[in-house]
Amino acid sequence: MKKLLALVLAALMMMSLAACAAQDAAAVADATAAPEATAATEEAAAGAIDMSAVKFIQDGVLSVGMEIGYPPFEDLAEDGTTPIGYDVDFAKALGEKLGVAVTFVNTAWDGIFQGIGVNYDCVISAVTITDERKESMLFSEPYISNYQAVVVRKDSPLKINSFLDLNGLAIAVQKETTSDILMSDYVSTGSINSTISANEKVPTCFTQLENGEVDVVVVDSSVADGYLASNPDKFVKAFQDESEPQEFGVAVAKDNTALQAAINQAITQLTAEGYFEESVAYWFGK
Structure with missing residues (x-):
């Protein structure tokens, strides 16, 4: 009888050990699978971009x-021909991610969307993303936020x-x-009675300001x-309207x-890599 009881107890102990071993093995498997799943997800997010359905005007080239x-977003280098600026660098970074070459077509702002x-x-x-523009074109996710600002000469007594x-x-x-649309609305609605000088290029605006023309x-x-x-010795920002942030x-x-x-x-990939933070710091001194 004692021998039979001993055999039963031994059998139960072996079954318990087997169950524990199985649980340990499952835990190890789960622990191994979790990082692998996370790694797979991260790899997919940072993986090659599907370009199979993308069509370009010229194969292999993003024009x-x-x-x-419009410095510092887009300007010409001292040689007068090489595009430089925040948007230029961004376009090149896009080209690298998409695996294509990038070319720039210098176009007057008036009619650029056509x-x-x-x-x-x-x-x-x-380009500011607006509901009106969305009616005739698609936009990417925003790549920078922006506000409207008022700049004056450093010696100006104006308080804005x-x-x-x-x-x-x-x-x-x-x-x-x-900026033109905003100021024109203020004038047309009678909110302000001001003279607006609308220029083809933004550098002309700052030349006018420096010369005292505006x-x-x-x-x-x-x-x-x-x-x-x-x-820094010529201009200061007198006002920045942060009530209505804009996105490019x-x-x-x-x-x-x-x-x-x-x-x-x-x-999404450039954001995760910290590209935009570095580029903003470089081009805007922030």
Whole structure:
């Protein structure tokens, strides 16, 4: 009887040990599988971008419409021919992610959107994403946030606490930009009674300001930051409207959803890599 009891107890002990071994093996398997699953997810997020459905005007080349004359977003180097700037670097980074070459088509801002899908694949030129523009084109996810700012000469006595304080002043803006539209709305609605000088190029606005031809320049805050960093003894930012942040995106043709998706994936990867933080610090001194 004692021998039988001993045999039963031994059998139960062996079964318990087997069960524990099985649980340990399962735990090890789960612990191994979890990192592998996470790694697989991260690898997929940072993996090659699907370009199978993307069509370009020229095979293997992302052609970018750009108004080269809006520093520090887009400008020409000292040689007068080489594009440089925040948007230029961004376009090149997109090209690397998409695995294609990048070319720039210097285009006047007036009518730049009409060339999308005809003269170039997209527009990367400090383009504010708006509901009105979305009616005729697609946009990527935003790649930088922006505000409207008022810049004055460093020796100016003006105190600007809102756009209403621009009443009676001479204002310089770049033609058909968000700044132009905003100031024109203020004037047309009677909110202010001011003279607007709408220029083809933003450098002309700052030349007018420096020469005393206008009292203020209304411009994108990022552009203002760039000019202030380059000309700290000439200009200061008198006001920045942070009540309505604006976002810049890549504009593509309404039917080019494949390119939009590819660019969005590239932006996600560049964001994860810290690209934009480094580029903003370099070009805007932040």
